[in-house]
Amino acid sequence: MSLLSAIAAMTFIVMFPVLLASRRAGIAGIGSFCAACLLSALSSAAGLATGIAPLWVGVLLSALLSIAAGLMILNGFRQFLRRRSLAPWSVVATLAGAAAVLVFFAHVVENPVAGAAAGTGLAGVIHLLTAATIIRHWRRERAIAPYILFSCLAAVALGLLSGLQAVVTSSGLGSPGAGEPQVLTSVVLAARILTTPLFLLGIVLMLHGRIIANLQHIIAHDDLTGALSRPAFLARFKQCLAVAAATDQPTAFMMLDLDRFKQINEQHGHAGGDAALVLFADTVRKTLAGRGILGRLGGEEFGIVLAGTGRLEAAGIADAICAAVRSTRTDTASAIALTVSIGVAIGEPGAAPLEIMARADMALYEAKAMGRDRPSMAGSLHPASFASSRALAGVAAQMRASAAPPDTTAILSGVA
Structure with missing residues (x-):
């Protein structure tokens, strides 16, 4: 799993400057998505420290950073889809509650694995809330519907995988000596690690799709009146x-x-x-x-x-x-x-x-x-004004074709 975590961390590091550069486009939600990408990279890096650094770094900090990344993604989609941002107090309260649960299981119950499972389950719930937000409001973004639907599917997959990992881990199926269930835990964990970069990749594509759609709108519309060009x-x-x-x-x-x-x-x-x-x-x-x-x-x-x-x-x-x-x-x-x-x-x-x-x-x-x-x-x-109409149309055509205005009197007299 260390190799997959390293690949995921490097993927997040590569995506981060791309997202950061996109902030100049002024699209709502990019700031939250940048924060989510950075937090995901830190979470993967903390996961790599499992077995090397203290337990709170490899398990507890990684789980808490993953929850924070999920909250930033949820907030980013709410902003992107023109919904009200998450209240700062709700984000702080969620992270504080998650930290309390992780510390409780690690130092009181002395079962950090169960605490990590609870944190993973909470992250899964957040991803499912993100998917629900997308499903409810994506129809307003038909120009980039494929990218939004891809992100929605990734959010659903990540939510279900996180929930499954929490269930498998907390039920003891993944404990050493359990045989095939240990393989199941590894497969679910690997799928979850790989799905997270795909989710953020879908977000990057969605943001770039919005930038292209905005440029196409600018090209196709008159900037003063809003009418089509x-x-x-x-x-x-x-x-x-x-x-x-x-x-x-x-x-x-x-x-x-x-x-x-x-x-x-x-x-x-x-x-x-x-x-x-x-x-x-x-x-x-x-x-x-x-x-x-x-x-x-x-x-x-x-x-x-x-x-x-x-x-x-x-x-x-x-x-x-x-x-x-x-x-x-x-x-x-x-x-x-x-x-x-x-x-x-x-x-x-x-x-x-x-x-x-x-x-x-x-x-x-x-x-x-x-x-x-x-x-x-x-x-x-009307027959009486047909000739004058033709003359006026001829004058207009000449005025459009020439930079200098024509002698309309001479033209009209010639037609007459």
Whole structure:
């Protein structure tokens, strides 16, 4: 067993700097997991001293450190899963009670093996409590579910092995001369020693999975408004169209443009413009109430994808968004009134994303030409304003393609 304990101790020593480096990511629970790894290494090192150092080092201290490591793991998972941390007094009381039991069996009853069995059993209970905490709250972490479930299985295995070791040891099955039961004790102890590093390995993988998931979230979302970034939004748009083609359902796309945003920036500064964008995105999200996918396409332009939505429902949602935005004011020194123009296009099954977006873009500039603060449905443009809508769309395309603003008067007169 000394070899296994040495391997376990070295594994903990290797894991500790990895966990310590992960603290910079600011993930809840890492501090407790670092403490658990260090305590586990010390427990394994103390176990190596059995037969060399005094009894209280090899048996009692090792058991107490193992209990402390279990408490830190439990506390780490509670923090990681956004639960309340263990109260400091409960940790201190548990360790004090465990120490009293170990000392009682070692010096009063003079049976340190029974004391160690009691300590092992307590550690097993703590690991099972950790597993119960994971089972109850892991569904909130679906992005890293495999790592969390692996850690849960390791916690269950460690809890059961600790309980089995306590039962076998305290019942005298593991005493010398008991024959095969001595083999059983060795097997259970070896399994427990090897499972502990696997448990912490699962924790390391879980933490790194959370770091990767956080980075993916940052990449896929606009840091100001929280809406999807343009690449992530277009990817989701394509997925929705693929599902719509398979189920023969329409998909509605809305292009939203915050009216007079340039004037807002000029009059209230970039801080006012940022406040307007944040309020606008929040208002749209509340109005959608989970019915669509919101993305920021660039600047003050946003897009919404509504899967399985036809013309009438899309028109109603667009009207509701316009009304909600119209009734908002920014919470700044000078309240900023907001309005939005919306172009709506319905993509039939099999339609291409760019074609739908182009039609919504045309409808958006139709809404602008008709006075802003309103939605416009693609395919229902008024003939009298169709030419001006096309001209405005052409101007917008040129402005996006060129760093210098084009002469809109010349372009409009040329189209006319």
